[in-house]
Amino acid sequence: MRVGLFVTCLIDMMRPEIGFSTLKLLEEAGYDVIVPPAQTCCGQPAYNSGERALARDLAEKALREFEQxxxxxxxxxxxxxMIRVHFGDLFRDDPELMTRYGKLRERVYELTDFLVNIARVTLAEGEFRGPVTYHDSCSGLRELGVKAQPRELLAQRGVQVQEMKDCEHCCGFGGTFAVKYGAISTAIADEKCMNVQASGASTVVLGDLGCVLNIEGRLRRTGDHSTRVLHIAQVLAGDI
Known part of the structure; x- marks a missing residue:
């Protein structure tokens, strides 16, 4: 089957190695993976900032590129x-777009959810050794129900997870929230970093690059240069 990989603009611009790890995992699961070369942003920053016209243009572009x-x-x-939940809000006044989107929506998956529930992979034990702690990113958890899936995959790889306090709490990034409310964002990030450190794990793993950059940036700014912050694709693919 053909899988369209939505790389995300943040991964493409800042951590392309995560995209390659994702590609590796999907190909090893037996899928024909295509990365549409003209893909750009999903429109989330514009949508969260109230720029609905721009967000809709980007959503239509993504729909055209990935509905195949x-x-x-x-x-x-x-x-x-954004794609699975909020595109519907942008297309709600256009029956033709809603019909096309309705056919796409149920085929959109977060990486670990896809590997567990669609590909049903069984991963061999890897060389990475924990312990790690896991941060549940807000959108993946609350909008897509991603919770058990990454932990199941880490267990397959033989990675021990030591849960931190309040692992489901926000890291403080929230896209434009971190720009608009810098002081509040910093306080939330500080609490998250303290919980990471108190877990006793030397690595924090998570599934969203925005959170990776926010947590890693705050750890480094506060003097912690040893705690590793990794995207789960890197750990599962053995690319670390």
Whole structure:
């Protein structure tokens, strides 16, 4: 089957290695993976900022580029949530777009959800050794129901997870929230970083690059240069 990989603009621009790890996992699961070369943003920053016209243009573009595939896989809960949950709000006044989107929507999956519930992979034990702690990114958890899936995959790889306090709490990023409410964002990030450190794990793993950059950036700014912050695709693919 043909999988369209929605790389996300953040991964493409800042951590392309996560995209390659995702590609590796999907190909090893037996899928023909296509990365549409003209793909750009899912429109989430514009949508969250009230720029509905721009967000809709980007959503229509994504729909055109990805509706041809059997599945669409996104290594990001926030972008996956935008496509699977919020595109409907942007298309609600256009029956033709809503019909096309309705056919696509149920084929859009966050990476770990796809690997567990569609590909039904069984991963061999890897070389990575924990312990790690896991941060549940807000959109993946609350919009897409991603909770058990990454932990199941880590267990298959033989990675021990030591749960941190309040693992489901926000890291403080929230896209434009971090720009508009910097002081509040920083306080939330500080609490998250303290919980990561208190877990006793040397690595925090998560499924959204925005959270990776926010947590890693705050750890480094506060003097922690040893705690690793990794996207789950990197750990599962053994690319670390």
């Amino acid at each position: 595939f059997d599945y669409v896989v996104v290594p990001s809960g926030s972008c996956g949530g």
